[in-house]
Amino acid sequence: MTQSPATPLPPPKERRRLREAQSLTQAQVAARVGVTRETVRAWETGRMTPRGRKREAYARVLSELIQAPAAQEVPDEPEVTTPQPGADTAELPVHVQPHEPVPALRPEPVEADSSERLTPAQAFDALYAFCAPALVRQAYLLTGRRELARESVERAFERAWQRWPEVAVDRDPASWVRATAYEYALSPWHRFRPRYRHPEPPPxxxxxxxxxxxxxxxxxxxxxTLLLYDGVGLDLPDTAAETEASTPAAANRLLHAREAVAARLPELADPSELHQRLAEVASAERLRAAKPPTVRIGSERRASFWTRAAIAFTVALIGTTALTVRTAPRQYEAPISPGRTVQGVPPKIAPGPLSETEQELRAKLREETVSGPQRLVPLPG
Incomplete structure (x- = not known):
């Protein structure tokens, strides 16, 4: 069976130009294709390439934008299939079922004035206000700990501020921060910390x-994987990329996770119902992130502390090296040769009366002290 050739698409920059020429948002194009806004953004930046049915649907939308002289109304969302339990993971479709955005787990848009160029601090604050509230709720679903969720988000943004020149030019800074927060929240070393040895009160x-x-x-x-796909609403390739797994492996994890949830909670067997319940659980808790200036100041203090610690360690290492060089011998000193056995000398014993042999040897040595050989008494020259 021959495979049909892929539908040609314009370059990524041309796709964005066509969308903006018709005054359409990425969310509107995503609704027409049946994917998420993040996926459309990845297509327009060239980070991802559509495949299969999504490619054909996206090509039709672009062709309509080329032919349309003015902005068009967005039709209703088409229904898209999702992986079903028992399906072969090698043949799973790469498109996802679009979930309705829920403020509890999706970042909240922030209005920004595009006429003025933002400073690094203002850009960081805008990213923090965009991602932090939803990211704290996601971290809570991952860990079940409110304090650890807030700490994970703060540490992720502190690291982002320390590496801001790199994060600012990233194609998706929100995904960068989210991946960092997830890695920190799921670290197994938290179990050894005294503050996290005991569980927190449940909902x-x-x-x-x-x-x-x-x-x-x-x-x-x-x-x-379950949180990214059914909670945040990423599609399967994006979920696999963020969890550093292949697409079939991510699909297999998703199916097993859904089966485990449905086995204990049958009312959540429907993915849409599970998506809604995840958002409700996250929004039921009062999880507030710190203010952006607090996170930036904390990041700078932490970086300053580790810088001073590195300088102190370097100074101590230099001092130790200088002391070693100062006290080390400057010339070769031959080692002391081992002792040799002298014939006729009895072994050393504990103090006590001398034996007859020892008395004879003492008398002989006393007699030869004056007139004996030179090795016993040196004669004046």
Whole structure:
């Protein structure tokens, strides 16, 4: 069976120009194709290339934008299939079921004045205001700990501020921060910290508590995949890329995670219902992130502390090296040769009366002290 050639597409910059020429947003184009806004943004930046049915649908939308003289109304969202339990992961479709954006788990848009160029601090504050509230709720679903969720987000943004020249030019800074926060939140070393040895109080709602118990029993990679796909709303390739797994592996993790949730909570077997419940559990908790200036100041203080620690360690190392050089011998000193056995000398014993042999040897030595050989008494020259 021959495979049909891929539908040709314009270059990434041309795709964006066509969309902006018709005054359409990325969310509107995503609704027409049946994907998320992040996916359309990745297509327009060249970070990803559409494939299969998504490619054909995207090509049709672009051809309509080329032929349309003015902005067009956006039709209703088409229904898109999702992976079903028992399906072959090698043949899974790479498109996803679009979820409705939920403020609890999706970043909130921030209005920015494009006429003025933002300073690094203003750009960081805008990214923080855009991602932090939803990211804290996502980290809470990953860990089940409110304090650890806030700490994970703060550490992620502190690291982003320390590496801001790199993060600012990244194609998707929000994904960079999200991946960093997830890695910190799922670190196994937190179990050895005294403040996290005991569990926090569970949610007050019994249904929320049951869902959190199921989530925390999942392995961390499965929990992270389920949250990104059914909670945040990423498509399967983006989920696989962020979890550093192949697309079939991510699909397999997603299916097993859904089966585990449906086995204990049958009412959440529907992915759309699970998506809504995840958002409700996250929004039920009062999780507030710190202010952006606080995070920036904390990042600068932490960087300053580690810089001073590195300088102190370097000075101590230099001082130790100088002391070693100062006290080390400057010339070769031959080692002391081992002793040799002298014939006729009895072995040393404890103090006590001398034996007859020792008395004879003492008398002989006393007699030869004056007139004996030169090795005993040196004669004046």
């Amino acid at each position: 007050a709602n019994p249904s929320d508590r049951a869902l959190m118990d199921v989530l925390l029993t999942l392995p961390p990679p499965y929990r992270r």
